[in-house]
Amino acid sequence: MSRTQEKHNRSVSKDVLVVGGGTSGFVAAIAAARNGASVLLLEQRDHLGGTHSGGMVMMIRSMRHMKAPANMEQKKIMMTGYESSFDDEQVVRSIVQEYINRMLEIGSAWGRKDEATARQMFDPEIAKWVIQDMVAEAGVEVWLNTQATDVIMEGNALKGVVIESLRDRVEVHAGITIDTTGDGDIAAAAGAAFEFGSPEDGKCQPASLYFAVGGVQLDKTIAYMRDHANEFGEEYVKTMVGLKEQNKPITMFPFKEKIREALKNGDYPIPYGVETVNPDTLSYIVRPMFRNGKFRYDVTYHNMDMAYNFDATDRVELTKATLAMRDLANKMAKFYRKYVPGYEDSYLSYTAQSVGIRDSRRIVCDYTLTREDVLAGQVFPDGIGRYGSLMDVHDKSGKKSLSLVEVGGHGWFHVPFRSLLPKGIENLMVAGRCISADYDAQGSVRSQAASMVTGQATGTAAALAVQQKRKLRELDVSALQEVLKAQNQVI
Known part of the structure; x- marks a missing residue:
């Protein structure tokens, strides 16, 4: 007996839409929901956490400041001990530390409660389970195996995305959308400008498959x-x-x-x-x-x-x-x-289930974080979190050594809120490795802890903007910072 299938059209509305359930996306969704927003999280794979879980990246770098080695011998010594090092200041806490604590409680991370090592080790398989539990407890609605196929625009304002398959077509409308796709897919589709690869030749850092x-x-x-x-x-x-x-x-x-x-x-x-x-x-x-x-x-x-x-x-x-x-x-x-x-x-x-992509699109936002900002340990009035990781830039030719450059100043720099707001686009933020940074600075902010910091900031800002019925650029950034501080984010 045969039957034909009609294609169904429907519409869904949420306060906040997070596209991409990877390292930054699951944190953004949790933050938005905990701050009172109705949240839908879309993920194209069958698990949350992205390279953090299915990509088998089994450590979070750098919840603490990391020193740069002077030579290859020192590099091997330092990096061998980073996984068990509690030296230097811890600059990333909040949801990230909460997640690690939960992993510690069930024997799936190494270390001690409420403190992170410079390279925090964890079990990426169990991470899938812990992440989905945290997301569910926050009240986030999750759609796995789902990929956005188009964006819904009104002028320069993003109103949502379209999800389409052979079975149905769904329009997801949202007050604020957060692009955590890694590649900046939603921002690019919405018309945001972006940079790609090295300014010298447009080539990206090499990829890995654990x-x-x-x-x-x-x-x-x-x-x-x-x-x-x-x-x-x-x-x-x-x-x-x-x-x-x-x-x-x-x-x-x-x-x-x-x-x-x-x-x-x-x-x-x-x-x-x-x-x-x-x-x-x-x-x-x-x-x-x-x-x-x-x-x-x-x-x-x-x-x-x-x-x-x-x-x-x-x-x-x-x-x-x-x-x-x-x-x-x-x-x-x-x-x-x-x-x-x-x-x-x-x-x-x-x-690994998913490939580790180090860089692709970098969305041009209201401010672009630079190599000089990282080297100086720049403090910004609109900083939404600190980060102290080395600038880790892999050679594009395979002929040179890995470049590791230490953060200057205080040993950390601020990620500014402006670097999360795609220039010329309303109702949209980016988090994760596609935020606005130059090629070298992205070598620092692309990593796990920074992605989680930007994820938490965007989720929190989205919830506040919806509640206050304000545009993102109209938010009182000092008030946003106070909310983040109250939730143990280090500003």
Whole structure:
């Protein structure tokens, strides 16, 4: 028996619409709902948290100020210890710290309550569950597997978005819309100007696809490193051995001599979009997972630059890069099994559900955060949160070392409210990695903690604007700051 399906048209209205349920989006939705708004959260995947969860990015950088290493040896020592460091000032709290506390309570994050490490470790799989619980408790309505296909405009004012499938067409009307898509899709569709990639050539930083390798005998790996300390750096090896003995988080760096050997034998895979790699400039990182109250040293999680010179907003280019990265993950697992001690009986356990895109569109807002602002530790009168992360800019060619530049001044800078308001567009804010920042400054504010800070600020501002029946640019920013402070946001 056959039947035909009529396409249904309907309309939904909310105070606040958040498009994108990733790292900044879920926080924006929670903040808006807790401040009294009716909220709809749209997410194109089947889980919330984005790269924070399904992307397997297993740490939040930097809820504290982070120092910059002077050289590669110091870099390895410092980054190995960041995951267990409570040094320097904590500048990110509020919903982010609450989330970490909840993860700590169920043995899915390492550390201690009400304090975060410089690189806060957590279990990304359990994060999906904790995030959806926090969103539900706030009263947010969530639509998964949903992607906006058009925007609803009246002049320069965004009134909502259209969601369309073969089954139905839904118009979602909202007083305020927050674009947390990462790529700034809604803002771009609404006519907002944007910058893309490096000002030199328009190319973006390379992308990553986290992957996990199981069946690891990490004690054997560390024993090899101890026996070859001159190759790895004696202080780095000493630091890592000490952390492992204390059952603390550790970070391993590339086995460069093994890479040279594999390259000579044709066994080392080359990332998508480049022709070769330089072992001396490789700086990818490998970590064990903290799960069910302890570190699982038999499984390691790998984060490396895997795809270069493609446009993440182009579905064809993104597809090619994603397929290439999964292929590379399989080949990297084979490299480790064949060349790295302790991995002889290892296997590729799984790859992330979503690709880690470092940058694409940067929406031009009323103010663009600059490299100079970050280096100076700039304080803004309309600051909605502090951040102290290194400017982390990955080389676009794969030939140079990772650039890590420290925040100056107080060790933190303000993210100004103006950097969240797309120039010339009403009723719209952006949060996450697509906020208004130049190429270098975005290397800092693109990361997890900053995305959550901007998410909370936009959600709170949206709720206040709807309640007060004001345009976003008419909000009393000092009043917004007071609300954020009352909710333990550090201003």
